[in-house]
Structure formats: structure tokens, C-alpha cells
Amino acid sequence: MKKPLVGAAVAAIAAGALAVPALAATKTVQVKDNKFVASSITVKKGTTVKWVWKGEAPHDVSVTKGPAKFKSKVQTSGSFSKKLTKKGTYSIVCTIHAPGMKMTVKVK
Numbered sequence: 001m002k003k004p005l006v007g008a009a010v011a012a013i014a015a016g017a018l019a020v021p022a023l024a025a026t027k028t029v030q031v032k033d034n035k036f037v038a039s040s041i042t043v044k045k046g047t048t049v050k051w052v053w054k055g056e057a058p059h060d061v062s063v064t065k066g067p068a069k070f071k072s073k074v075q076t077s078g079s080f081s082k083k084l085t086k087k088g089t090y091s092i093v094c095t096i097h098a099p100g101m102k103m104t105v106k107v108k
């Protein structure tokens, strides 16, 4: 009875792989207490960067310098996503814990 189970597992994995859109490039950054992990990333233009809150303290994501400005709400959980369509270097801080809590996103 092992073969049918293996077949079902392979089919499930294949179905999962097909569900991922080919052009949905997403890069995840963790928002911890009190740092961004990773603190420096490089992505291609058009990539969506998704910040995911992992710590317990409130944080936000705020661009201080860069080709485009954006800012998340102050939040303690959940996530914030932004599609980056302009090339350049984005300097980002958590306004609550700046200047120590900062990161850089390079969009090529």
C-alpha cells in the first residue's frame, strides 16, 4: 500500500508548485526586537518586499531616503508588503527605534 501514498504525495507537491505565479518575486524581511533581518538586501526591480513582524515590541517600516517614499503603520504583528518599481537604494528605519533599527534595500 506504499505506492499509492507516495503517488498522492508527489501529486500534492506538484499541485503546490503550480499554484505559485511565475513572476511573483517576493523577498521577506523579518522585523524583530529591535532589528531587521536581514539588514541589507538586494532585489530586482519589481520585487515585492514583505516585512513580517516577529518581535513583540511595536515597529514600523519607514523610508528616510530613496527613489520612493513609503511608510507602514506602527504594528506588533502581521506584515507589510511593498512592490519596489524604482531602482536605487532605499534607506529604511523603524521610527520608534531609529537610528539603531535600520536597513538598506538595493533595487537593481
Ligand SMILES: [Cu+2]
Pocket (backbone or CB within 6 Å): 034, 058, 059, 060, 094, 095, 096, 097, 101
Ligand atoms: Cu522598532
